[in-house]
Amino acid sequence: MFSQNTSVDTVRETGFIIGGFDTTKSPVVVGVVILIAYVVAVVANMVNILLITNDKKLHKPMYLLICNLAVVDILYTSSTSPTMIRVLVAGVKTVSYVPCLIQVFAFNLGGVMEMFAIAVMAFDRLLAVSCPFHYHSYLTNARTLVLTYILWMVGFSFVSIFPVLLLPLPHCYSVLKYAFCDYASIIRTACVDPNYYFNILAIVTFFLVFFTFVFICLSYVGIIFFVKLSSNYEKKKMVSTCLTHLIVVTCYYCPVFIVSTLTRLGVVLTLEARNGLIIGSILSPSLVNPFVYCLRTKEIKEKIVNMFKKS
Template sequence: MENLTVRTPLKQPIVFELEGFYVPPGYGPLFFFLALLTYIVTLLGNGVVMWVIVTDKNLHRPMFVMVCNLVVCDLLGATVVLPRLMMHFLMGQKAIAYIPAIAQAFCAHSYGAAIQTILAVMAYDRYIAVCEPLRYHSIMTSARLHCCCGLAWFIAELLIFVLFSFHINVPLCGRTIQHVYCTNRSILRLSCRPTPVNNFYGLCMTWSLSTGVFLVIAFSYIKILSACLKQGRSDSSVRSKAFQTCATHLVVYLLYEIASLIIIMLYRFPSVSRDIQKFFGIFIFAFPSLANPFIYGIVTKDLRNSVKKRFAARIHHKH
């Protein structure tokens, strides 16, 4: 009788229930405060980076324009999961309607796709900057820069749009989404029938995108390393300059890939607690978005100096 009920398509309007975390009695406000603090620091850190880049004309260069795109991506990732997580901790709210669920899942996957395509474009930019320094400004013109950034977002959004177009006319029979937030996979698990086309496209898209981005970044850094070894023999400052130019990008890429690898490994071991899996599902959105502004500030000298000047000028103006 239970199986018969599960296979009965849900009637409109559909309202899902997120499984969420197990919150011990009395700990909801504490978890809410931690999530709120993480979100506020993320907004402030990314906001400062964007404000400094937009207002400082010396930073109106291709690398920092791409950093701005990465900031937008980080803000999207944090906003996808943290506000609803705070509502879950504070009020125990787990219900989510069909349209908001699809929107949240779409934005979550858009974050994952866009951050990779933007990092691929940044790798190409660093390759041109280090390997073709004399031709850099003629190659990376303003038009080409905006074309590359627009293409990165277009490819990411197109891939995700096709992924979610498969949701049309898929009858859903369950209500409980076994996660803290909605994803394509968690929603399709509630389907009344198998979804092989959806699964095949999702697998091919993920593999192709990740592999393509890795190849672009690997090619770029092999060329950069080769150029550094050749030029570094005559000028030791070349290596230092190349390091400062590329270190931020490489650290951000490795941070995202390591977080993704941890999640993939955890889901391959059923013995791992579901709450731990859910925690790292939040981790891939929250931690890179929180850490990236500090990585930019610590490693990128021009951005760090600009931030110092801006705040010093404001403090001096007040006194």
């Protein structure tokens, strides 16, 4: 017990060491690529937010949800990218104890809210397709904001479990196996049997991933049903709108399914493969989402074109 307590004091004073990139070839090149992707993602999402908030014509439920998704994307990518860039480019691998736990919270909150944001946008499309004449009376701006607020509170509640579980744990090691401070890597440094803590992670992850993905799938079943009853013009319009959302769904859920689901079924991933999938699941949605909605949403695209014309 003495050695464990000493280890706890040492870790809490000196922090953790990020060891996930120790075997990476050309770390500076990888770091610069992540840096460029991160800057582009943040700037693109900020442009989306500014366009929507500054134009009253875009103060509609769909655009408020796009704005919320942009906020989530900035949180999600900002929770980890600066740490990875610092480790790869500057070679600074140490992360203080408290900021490391904050990173765990921010990263998981970003991941949970990404699922919630995508799911509620699927519901928005279902409502627009099934009730086109009553859509704006059912889903008002006020109701959209209230729904978004509730989802953020639910996300906070789920994610708070992780730092609460991590805070009292003693630590035998200070080196984190993965690319940044996440729940799994910190559990592996603790002087406890990790199975109980990994089971909690698996249950929460399965619950969130399964139910949000099933909700999205059911929404699209409803959309397909109502599209069959529509005219050819309306069908083309609906397909165009839903294709945008499907791109967002694919970018997020594919890496998440591989890492969180298939690995629990016995699929073994190398450290490099796991890091690549995790980094992809963080950067891909944040990078793709703003451009998808800028290029495929008529009002936002026209707003950007007009800005360039004026300048």
